[in-house]
Amino acid sequence: MTRGSVENFESPAKGLKIIGKPIPRHDAWEKALGLTAYAADFSLPGMLHGKVLRSQYPSAKILSIDTSKADRLSGVRAVITAKDVPRNESVTRFGQTHTVGGGFEGLYRVLADKKVHYLGEAVALVAAETEEIAKKTLELIQVEYEPLPGVFDPIEAMKPDAPPVQEGRPNIITHYEVVKGDVEQGFADAEVIVENTYRVPFVDHAYLEPESGVGWIDESGVITIRVSTQVIEHFRGVADVLNLPHNRVRVMGTYVGGGFGGKEDITVEAFLALLTFKTGRPVKLTYTREESILSHSKRHPYVMSYKTGAKKDGRLTALKAQLVSDAGAYVYLSPWVLLYSMVDAAGPYRIPHVKVDGYTVLTNNTFTSANRGFGAPQVCFAYESQMDELAAQTGLAPHHVRMINYLEKGEALATGQVLDHHVGLKEATEKVLDALREGSPAAGKMKTGKGIASGMTSYGRMVFLHDTSRSHVSIEMDGSVTIRAGVQDIGGGQASSLCQITAEVLGVPLEDIKIYIADTALTPLAGTTTATRQLYMSGNATLIAAREVRKVLIKKAGEILGIDPVKLDLADREVIDKEGTGKGLSLKEVVRACASDGLPLYHVALFKAPFRNVAQFERIEGQVFPDFTFGTHGAQVAIDEETGQIHVLKLISSFDVGRAINRLSVEGQIEGGAIYAMGYALTEEVVLDKGVTRTPSFSEYLLPTSMDVPELTTLLIESGDGVGPFGAKGVGEPSVCSVAPAIANAVYDAIGVRIYDLPLTPEKIVKALKKVKDR
Amino acid sequence: MVNSHILPHEFEFVEPHTLEEALTCMAAYPGKAQFMAGGTDLLVQMKMGRVRPEVIVGLSKIPALRYLILDQGLRIGALTTFRQIERSELIQRRYTALYEAAMAVTSIQIKTMGTLGGNLCHGSPAADSAPPLIAFGAEVKMINGDRERVVPLETFFAGAGQTLLTQEELMVEIRVPEPRANTGSAFMKLGRVSADLAKVSVAVVIEREQDICRDCKIVLGAVAEMPLRTKEAELILRGKIFKEDLVEEASLRVSEEVRPIDDSRSTSWYRKEVSRILVRDALNLAWERAV
């Protein structure tokens, strides 16, 4: 059951025809009917099947690799090991075009060479006539390992005598700090202090569609890869691996069956390129579910020590935190994720004295990288649990402690970044509280409780990445409209939103628009579909492009009609006179007139985020992000104290989304985010035991299903004060941020016991209750 | 590593249409063939490389093995699915615990494909149908060529993943005696999410005579290497006045009788803790129903 409401500030949607409406996406039917060709649905004649040989040890020396038996198997077309890779080691990049330095970019190694650093690291690639032969080939490759000691706990890995995970570099990848005021003074000023350690686990993205793609060489010799990805701009990295010019590799993104950050890093692209290059044949490679869980990135586990001080009236005086994140065996996005956590670590609160230290550390665990929320949900679990602990200590209501401390527009984060745009936390929390007050479902012998948590999540990439996006809008001779934008659509409606924006500006119905997306050869590059940036960045680029085309059309129409162009508007495929003289022209006629005059009926726009250069990263200061999305979650739970079973009865989400470009998409993102994070709160955990995955499939790694979904309520606030098109803010990642602490706080409200480690399992609840009873 | 895309080895697939054909097929490949009903356990086993039958004898085209007959008790064809069980009003009324077990199976898809015969023959300690069927005193009928045997289900399980069934033997029927008058039953299951195998499951069947518990059976799933009947706990209640303290005592005894393990679904400690709770609740519920 789902419900929703929208609060408009100053009726911002006034005059808008398509923006803000709940419109089914252009690709909805196609997907519902199963017609969308996802990555693995695509095949080519003569296609081979690729497979990856993966390490059996989390830490071992490779003494030798003998592929002779594998090479001789009939039907095998390629066996590739590290020595066959033209450039096996390079630098991890994530679609960014600006080199940041400062330890941000880590080592990217295509295939393990001499050593394996985690269980499931790629050691060799094969391509064969059938998937069965490919699998058989893997069994014939003989790898001789010498197991080495590994380190599996980030705290252990920080010690000077810990075995180094990667040769020639310390296990601590980065240390950052945030300093505001004098934190010891802040604790001296405090009348109440709470101090706790929180732990959050590895989690899997668990997209329906595992990593997949098909590679081939086109008729002009270009390596072409059709792949499920959030970042088509890995084409440069792929070209580097093959030592080819960048314009000799083309990446085409498919509609993605779920990304959640897991397809931000390179997945199958380099493997496909190598196999295709070697065999000259098309190759398909699709990970199995088990392979995806075993070998691809996970959300970072964190150990977080928090100490928070406040006055008796609830005003915060100090916050001190130490964050340690487990990067796994390779750097990938770990420093970035940690940096996000650093900026968010004190939460959206006014705190005079803050000190945060953060470390991200290599271990011989599965590598970790982007996962929806990117460092924000981890710290939110800690700072929002702390807020409720403070409420309990001071005897104040949890919402009161928040309300009096929320930052407002114009104030600064602990890093010094000033919040230039609306901070909708008070409204969001009020809405959630109202919704929580409504009717309590019966729960029998179970105890019920309610909890809230607020959060902040940036949207748009870090300003020192110098982020840009491009979009091409053109109008055809019959008045139909074409958009070309290199956006990856990962199911969030990324492509559809651009269609809506263009339809609004050019006054045409949505069905008149055709969008081409995600092709490095044919669509202007739009950057990554990550960091909740696509609506913000490509939405703005598309808005600019559409407005430029509109200008040309209106000007010409004004000339033809003899009316001042400012008095003209585009609507319903017509140019109309806003003053209602009845004079007008069809859009088609204007387009024809422009064409015959040689006027540009297209525009390629470039949108630039704010740029900033920083000299050092150790201490994080000043502006890091373009803006933030703020919101509050509310949860109502029922708990059986004897079995520890938690039933989430209600989840309420309220966000200032700036402007809902498409209400259905926005609500879809927010509801999906709530469930995604409910799994994080209650059941999801990739269990690693000395580097060995103990949850290798979905029978061990437990996701909520539709049967577990509670009543969901989405309450939108539209301040119109975001930096996206029409004042929109991003919602994709913010929607997960504060769900887990809201549930944990509701659990505390129900049974008076706090669980400090996610997930909140019945086993932990029963144990914690027993401890209280025994005391 | 497991490969969820492909079955890792080749096999022959035969699909008999009658019972006789099925047995002939099986006899034709001694030691090499395996029966398949819904395949929801077998295919998983094959993907994991745990079993590698050279021949699969598919049973799904044999309608004669799919039935529910009321005849001095209940006769259930081995191919009867969970979906058929949960849709039978009669089972819901008279064999409530069995109905509740079928309801508790993870999803419509699994209920539609998964059979009772497959559930029992797979030999999992977490098989949802086992506790209620044992508690109702069910027997299973198996045939091999022209040999036939009927054994109490309680003695059918022989260890984790093991049963009395020989490779060539086919389970054809599950026979459940008619419950006596004033009998009530209940089944309870704890999983990690709604769609899950049991961490712990319990079935209770109670026969009641006013305030007295004339007879009772308590059977648990997923707390030992096979479905476990806790006879000492039953003794505490049998023939006694059904009272809260006795129920507590019996439930406590259950948590001493069970031998759970730590695995990916739960811990031994927790399973012990909650078996007591589930048994207590199931006893009370079955008692209320026994009118």
Ligand SMILES: Cc1cc2nc3c(=O)[nH]c(=O)nc-3n(C[C@H](O)[C@H](O)[C@H](O)COP(=O)(O)OP(=O)(O)OC[C@H]3O[C@@H](n4cnc5c(N)ncnc54)[C@H](O)[C@@H]3O)c2cc1C
């Ligand atoms: C996603 C998923 C969820 C599941 N959820 C549950 C659950 O909630 N509860 C639960 O109890 N189980 C569950 N299971 C396990 C499985 O679905 C059940 O055990 C089901 O009843 C098995 O029946 P089947 O007909 O599919 O057996 P099959 O897989 O066909 O056979 C299982 C075994 O029994 C043998 N066999 C089958 N029929 C006969 C026969 N008539 N005579 C002799 N041998 C035979 C086969 O050779 C095989 O060894 C689940 C499985 C999956 C994949």
